[in-house]
Amino acid sequence: MSRVQCPRCLRPKTHCLCPLIPRLDSRTRILLLQHPSEVNHALNTARLAALGLNNAELIVGEVFDDLPKLLNCPGYQARLLFPAEDAQPLQAYSSAPDEQPLLLVVPDGTWRKARKLLHLNPLLAALPRVTLAAGAVSRYRLRKAPGPGALSTVEAIVQALQTLEAPTSFEPLLKPFEALIDGQIEAMGEEVFQRNHGEGKA
Incomplete structure (x- = not known):
């Protein structure tokens, strides 16, 4: 028998995260493009980010037919948050009154799935x-990061916003994420967690 699910955060109602999810304003607009395989993932951190930011939108799919419309966002300049040799490091907005904020497009999925989204959507x-x-070091203690600087989607968004909109803090976005991890550690038991994920574990 399946557990009753919260329709908003998609967690079991007994572990609903909604009370911890903030409603933060940001000058930057966030567009999350989520691979369908991530929707039912236990740590659907893209959804947490979209729920916690007023100026964010989450769209699920592989091919985004309305991408031209989504990217044509008056008053914003679109940028893809994804590694590349010619990628520019994010920097804080200047104080120039005519500077356009970013429409930050964030693919959500494993690296392989994210690359597939880019392949299927040439405009992206x-x-x-x-x-x-x-x-940056991930707070996701349940999985060994595939490499230095590998962050969950919500962590990457928080770091991006903290950089762009300094000194504004977006740390409250991480509260439901940390509660989610604590809940999973509690469910597996401290002994199992330490054995599999504890300090010094490869």
Whole structure:
């Protein structure tokens, strides 16, 4: 028998995260393009980010037919948050009154699935790319990061916004994410967690 699910955060009602999800304003607009395989993932952090930001939109799919319309957002300049040799590191907005904020397009999925989204949507792949500062450490303690700087989607968005809109803090966006991880550790038991994921574990 399946557990009753919260229709908003998609967590079981007994573990609903909605009370922890903030409603934050941002100058930057966030467009999350989520691969369908991520929708029912236990840590659907893209959904947490979209729920916590007033100026964010989450769209699920593989081919986005309305991408031209989504990217044509008056008052914003579209950038893809994805690594590339020519990607520009994100920098704080200047104080120039005519500077356009970013429409930050964030693919959500494994690296392989995210690359597939770019392959299937040439308009997406053609966007100028931006990257985060190197050296960030993920708080996702349940999985060994595939490499340095590998962050969950919500962590990447928080770091991007903290950089662009400094000194504004977007840390409250991470509260439901951390509660989710704590809940999973609690469910598996501390002993199992330490054995599989504890400090010093490869």
